[in-house]
Amino acid sequence: MAYNPEFLARITERRAALRAELAALLPSAQALVWEIGSGHGHFLVQYAQAFPGKLCVGVDIILDRLNRSGKKRDRARLANCHFVQAEAREFLDALPPGVTLREIWVLFPDPWPKKRHHKNRILQAEFLEALAGRAGEGTPLYFRTDHAGYFTAVVELIPTLKTWQLDPTAPWPLEQETVFQARAPAYQSLVAVRTSHPATPAETTAPRPPPRAGPR
Numbered sequence: 001m002a003y004n005p006e007f008l009a010r011i012t013e014r015r016a017a018l019r020a021e022l023a024a025l026l027p028s029a030q031a032l033v034w035e036i037g038s039g040h041g042h043f044l045v046q047y048a049q050a051f052p053g054k055l056c057v058g059v060d061i062i063l064d065r066l067n068r069s070g071k072k073r074d075r076a077r078l079a080n081c082h083f084v085q086a087e088a089r090e091f092l093d094a095l096p097p098g099v100t101l102r103e104i105w106v107l108f109p110d111p112w113p114k115k116r117h118h119k120n121r122i123l124q125a126e127f128l129e130a131l132a133g134r135a136g137e138g139t140p141l142y143f144r145t146d147h148a149g150y151f152t153a154v155v156e157l158i159p160t161l162k163t164w165q166l167d168p169t170a171p172w173p174l175e176q177e178t179v180f181q182a183r184a185p186a187y188q189s190l191v192a193v194r195t196s197h198p199a200t201p202a203e204t205t206a207p208r209p210p211p212r213a214g215p216r
């Protein structure tokens with residue numbers, strides 16, 4: 001596919017800036033608790049407070065939500081909690097070498113309810129494979145949604161992958177209501193765990209139009 005050179009230049013610049021930001025934030029090999037779509041930060045700030053020995057990073061694409069998250073973190077005086085403005089796939093590709101994922105949290109991701117938009121959902125085979133490339137055996141992925149169709153799609157997808165398996169017995173380490181959880185009449189949760197199967201190396205961020213938050 002041919003892309004407009006200005007569009008490509010903007011993307012290249014944005015990704016270079018993200019790489020530099022992450023290299024400064026994570027200068028040595030570290031294992032992160034990563035929250036994808038951290039929203040207003042309610043969950044991650046509480047989590048970082050409960051587990052001071054864990055380095056927690058939340059990413060979101062909406063700056064205002066990140067600013068609010070940062071204020072919560074500062075009020076709690078946490079040194080182990082960071083918020084970064086980034087698209088999740090770009091963040092993953094921009095992580096410095098040696099940085100790994102010890103936990104992955106995806107709470108109430110945009111459900112993209114229309115069938116023709118399902119391709120925009122964050123939890124897809126290609127992305128899970130890319131996550132597997134940074135996650136050691138046993139790394140848990142915690143997923144919670146109020147969208148029954150999205151939940152079923154992930155329940156059906158995981159067993160088709162060699163790098164992840166569902167773990168119905170895994171505990172949910174911390175309950176903390178998020179903004180979208182508070183609005184949900186009901187929700188479902190699952191834990192998937194990284195298997196020992198080697199991941200296929202993948203770069204997930206082919207040029208695409210700048211992402212936006214999905215409709216609810």
Ligand SMILES: C[S@@+](CC[C@H](N)C(=O)[O-])C[C@H]1O[C@@H](n2cnc3c(N)ncnc32)[C@H](O)[C@@H]1O
Nearest residue numbers: 037039060061087088107108110178179180213
């Ligand atoms: C429905 S909200 C849920 C926020 C929070 N987890 C909660 O439960 O309140 C989904 C969040 O994911 C963010 N988001 C959507 N697509 C994203 C992407 N590709 N990368 C990073 N964040 C994304 C949105 O900006 C939004 O804040």
